[in-house]
Amino acid sequence: MTLALIPLLPLLGAFIPCLFHNRNLNAASAGVIAGFSLLLLLLQAPAVFTGEMPLYTRSWIPAMGLTFAFRASGFGFLFALLVLGIGLLIILYARYYIAKEDPMGRFYTYLLFFMGSMLGIVLSENLLLLMVFWELTSISSFLLIGFWRHRADARQGAFMALVITGGGGFAMLAGFLLLGHIAGSFELSTVLTAKETVHAHPLYPVTLILILVGAFTKSAQFPFQFWLPHAMAAPTPVSAFLHSATMVKAGVFLLALLVPVLGGSALWFYLVTLTGLITLMFAAYMAMFKDDLKGLLAYSTVSHLGLITLLLGLGTPLAVFAAVFHIFNHAAFKAGLFMLAGIIDHETGTRDIQRLSGLKKAMPVTAVLTLIGCGAMAGVPLFNGFLSKEMFLAETLGPGLTGAMGWIVPLGSTLAAVFAVAYSIRMLHGVFCGKPAEDLPGSPHEPPAGMTLSPAFLMAVCVLVGIFPAFFAGPLVNAGAGAILGPDMPDYHMAVWHGFNMALVLSIIALAGGVIFYLQRQKLFDAHLWFLRYLDGKTLFESLVSGLVQAGYRAIRFLENGSLQRYLFVLISVTLVLGAVPFAVSRTPLLGPVAATPVDPVTLVMGLILIIGAVATVKTHRNRILSIIMLSTVGLVVSLAFTRFSAPDLALTQISVEVVTIILLMMALHLLPTTTPKESSKARQRRDGLLAVLAGGGAAALAMAILTRPYDTISDFFLAHSVPGGGGTNVVNVILVDFRGFDTMGEITVLAIAGLIIYALLHGFERKAPETDDMGHPWTKDRFPMILAYITRPLLPLALLFSAYIFLRGHNDPGGGFIAGLITATVLTLQYIASGIVWTRPRLNFDNHIIMALGLILALGTGLTSWALNYPFLTSTYKYFKLPLIGKFELASAMVFDMGVFLVVVGSVMLMLVKLGSINSEDARTVSTSTHLDETMEDETIEKETH
Amino acid sequence: MINHLIVGPLLLPLLVGTVIVLNTNQPIARLRILGLSSCLAVLVMAGILLFQSAQGPIQSYVLGDWPTPFGIVMVLDRLSAMMLFITALLALLCLAYAARGTDRQGKNFHALFQFQLLGINGAFLTGDIFNLFVFFEIMLLSSYGLVLHGGGNRRTRAGMHYVMLNLVGSSIFLVGVGILYSLLGTLNMADLAVRMSQAPAENAALLQAAGLILFAVFALKAALLPLCFWLPDAYGFTSAPVAALFAVMTKVGVYVILRVYCLIFSEFAGVGANLLSAWLLPAALITLAAGTAGVAGSRDLRRITAYLVIVSVGTLLAVIGTFQREAIAAAIVYLPHTTLMTAGMFLVADLIQRQRPDAGSGLTPDRPVGQPTLLGLLFLAAAVAIAGLPPLSGFFAKVMMLMTVKDNAGAPWIWGMVLGGGLLTLMALGRAGSVIFWKLLPGDDPETGPENTRDSGPVYALADLFPAAALLAISPLLVLFGGMITEFAFAAADHVINPVHYIEAVLGPDRSLPLLYPSGGE
């Protein structure tokens, strides 16, 4: 558990520094957490140095092969020590660096968050777990680079880093999944031993490339290197910590970790070595031209990462050993140099080498420390950088490199070393030597001791390791490299002096060449500055991103063009195609074996009327009133068809719905334009016509296919049980209120919702009906014809009686709650039409909301009573009673349900029609002033609420 | 013993919705209490049902006590139980958000919200294809009302498209159901599955046509390309809590596709066997591509989120399109994550929008939001979860999906699209976040930052932020209990992919036999 706590402590404790408003407490709390984590890490040291590997495993998501498992290999230990050690120094340094105006608590929160993630990467035993921490570093790095949120360069740098490293992470995830799939496990202990299996697998190249993309993006290898210099928009402690010492090393960490399983193939060798070499040279070259101290250090970092990558590409035991050693050395001197650059910036107000000069007087300590750092960076003997660099140069001359690689690699490496010397001298000489600068934004002086302490410590390490490598770095590097190499661990003795050999010659060439390059720098500048700006990937990246955004935008504008006509066209076409494909593929006959019955003349005439009516609806659709009449013909014939084919219930329903629908359309038409303008082009009409004909033809064929096929149905059950089980001889009604009563329950809910929405939509909506129709003919002033009024008023009780009759007989004969409800609603509506709202409203004064809701509750309540008897919802019962005069009388629970249906229908239809009828602003206003109404009261309540 | 609890998530919203209608004139506080307590109660019931389903077999509840397949039946299996639970959770939080003011922008919000819940839950529970139609209509009609809630030109226009497309869709649905009934003579989905497996070859084309016509409708509901373009406007312009709730509506389409094509058109379905296996994966992949393009190309956070809904549907259906048990399990893991997180993003986008009076949720600089730390944190959490970055649930769901489809022939496509889509999503959200939270107005000083003195919208109380925060807080829980959840998902997938369990639970053990032994042998 202590092992798991090392990364978890900073992760879970990350929020703590945010809690304080005191800068010392911010820093101290972060320091304590990191320190505690370091302590836990050091507890592992005895085991690690004796070659053991402490493991901690807990099951997490077995189905994915994800375990909560940590390991402390020598290599992981080395890395964790760097993370925590340098991390602590950074925490101290940042306390002085971060300005008063900046939110320091948040800074330390991000920093701890990052620290935990990084520790997670280096200590994970499970590849997926490693992946989790990997992407966490992308997120924390995004937040840290964007710390100065209002600066454009910070925003862009953060975004770029996120997309490149996060995106690379996605590739690596794919690679890990394949690797785990091939190796049969995500546990590193298993994966690392599966070299043969992995190399033999056909997916090995894909796996390797995906993982390399992940590692290269994180470690800023060519061609992804450009994000790192732009990440320098982060506060300097962040650059020192993440972008030189730790996070960017995650990529090379991973490469080194996976050398035992992925390395050793030609593909690995060429990909990794060449990428490393190109990065090494390119970045070292770029570094020479950077005027910004942090920019110089950033390119130098990229270059050194290339160096380590190159070593890992070579893959020989000594190369791996050198890589591990250089990781350690580079972390020490580069983190220190960044902090020194930060000090210079902090005290002088600029990082521009062109402006800075002669600082050694004012800042002697800083100058000495920078001298050490630059010495190490350039590979000067007696500093740690020299040792690993010499090992590197020796390896480039190794016997493994044959053919063209045999001279390309050493030549390139030496050249890069020359550049490195040149930019190191530039940093040191340009800033500290020469005449003291005059016009600096700040007055140069030594920083507070707390700020110098951290770089001083690191520079001390550089010197000590540089002089006594075996004592100060030996055990650590041995343990680290040993963990990777296992039995292949070379027997190498670290020492300052290895005798006079080829590597030393190259080192000397590099030093001498570097000095010459520096002295001749002005010529170089003149020759190369003009194309340098093309070498920054930022422009390319940004045009790529904006290109993607543009492409996405255009694609979407093209697809989602906001035209309903297009969407409907697509929907109908898709349906048509989907419906047609099975016939096209299987070639089964369209028609079935059942013979068609003959047509009788009456039906034929009715059919023709229907067809004519439908076509006429289309033909006349510009003249809206006429088309409504045509449409009603169709509806009428359909209901006649239901009668013709033994469905009286349907006929009754259809006809009453028909009436209400037409009323509705007429009412709407009163407010809508009465004609439709001609808009569609001929081509569009033809296109739509074609689709319509195809859809119609398909539909007809479908109907024919069905009608000529035999079937058997569950309906026999309904016929058999309707009387004994449901207590009704009208099977359709019994199905509606009993067998499938739940459908009806839903259906009346739909009706009620429609009532509600229509009411809500029309609420507060006023529109004055035009005085004339579109042709300019005035509407009749006689709004409520006398005759109609005097016919409808006495009709009302009669009609209500009729609907009661329809309702009661429903269970046994055509009829029922729905039809009765529609009839009632229709006659009530007729009163409004005939006599106007002003007259009718006060006389039919009930709230339709309440009627509707009561109906729903009645239906629901009927269903729920069966619970009391422990039957499922809606279980029905019925009983026959003998009543005097009437005779045998049936009372079925289903009838109560039907009563609910009746009420919902009446309530909701009235709600719709009355509300619709009162839109016409003239009417509405008269109403609201003349009578007491539920609605106006409602308005008041709503108003009170909102104010 | 009849388990009446199964219909609880239907009857309670219906009852409460009706009671709210009766109380229309009461103060809104009372309606809020009614609505919220209903949602809470449904959540509790769904929780119990989820627990029951995880422990035991599939349960069925026959309404009206008629024997199946004659009566309408509700079926509770693990998948439907999970969907109920997600819906209830989402509904509660969305309503809590709406109760901070959205519900006052028009009439009948609370009643419609309950009916919406009824419709969605019904679609998850019903085992009858015509009853499914009825619940679809309840769901759609209430959603029409909710989409239009609050009014405004853009809402009306987007709502009209949504409504009219779905009305045509409803007609198509009835045609599909009609064909099925006309040849198989039944409406019960389990019975349909049995009868489908015995259908004669001469009906093959017709039955397949029925299945594919229904697919067109479900694809419209789920928002699959090319039937998805009603969604960005409808979700982008409606009120935030409604858009958030609707994150689960497209999942109804996904759920029904999973249900119908793993049951009625399963591998055992004779002439209708494996109907969608050639269609679903390609359709889902192009949907994913189009959704990603929309995410990358949108210039407004609300619209980005709307397109994220399309991405999430595309991802889900691509994985489901392999019709493999493990992949379906992975989809079941991904489903709650993607639903709740996109919903959370809708709420976060709204919170941001209201504190940016000029730019709203558009990706142009505006004065800084009033509560940058809180909103930034919420946005970050939502973005990390949605882009599929660790440590939140998106990452784990994505990993599981990628892993489970790896043996499928379409795996390279799915991997490429899901990972590439993830990268573009990351890019789009990263860009959105940096513009909204970091970018300065042209007049601001780049060194000292924005002037904070200007007024920037309302200051949120804890209750305003709570629903969004709670939704996002589910993500780490999904991760923490990942082991349990994946186990549940595998068990749920077992029941989904093998129709025999469902048929036995609905029709009894004898009726599933023809499915297993189509020749009538043994």
Next chain:
Amino acid sequence: MEWLVSACFGVMIACGVYLVLRARTFPVILGLTLMGYAVNLFLFLTGRLTTNLPDIISGNQTRYADPLPQALVLTAIVIGFAMIAFVVVLSLRALGELDTDHVDGQQEKPPS
């Protein structure tokens, strides 16, 4: 008879589709209504064409019309009615708010 009924169904669908594809709300509503009629008829047809058969149970009758599709059509009619009523009102509302009865709320293509 079957031919005639199928033709009627097909013509209604064709006319419905054509109207639904128009640019103004009113013809679209007409089209939706027409499609509704057509689909109800189709649903009814799934019980096949039965002439002169009762659907009320009486003692001496052995053949009946299939009652189930009829019940379904009834439900569908009601739901269809609710939908049409709603869409009529929605189009009114749209006219009021957008000041046009174009289905896209404006004559020209909407801007970005």
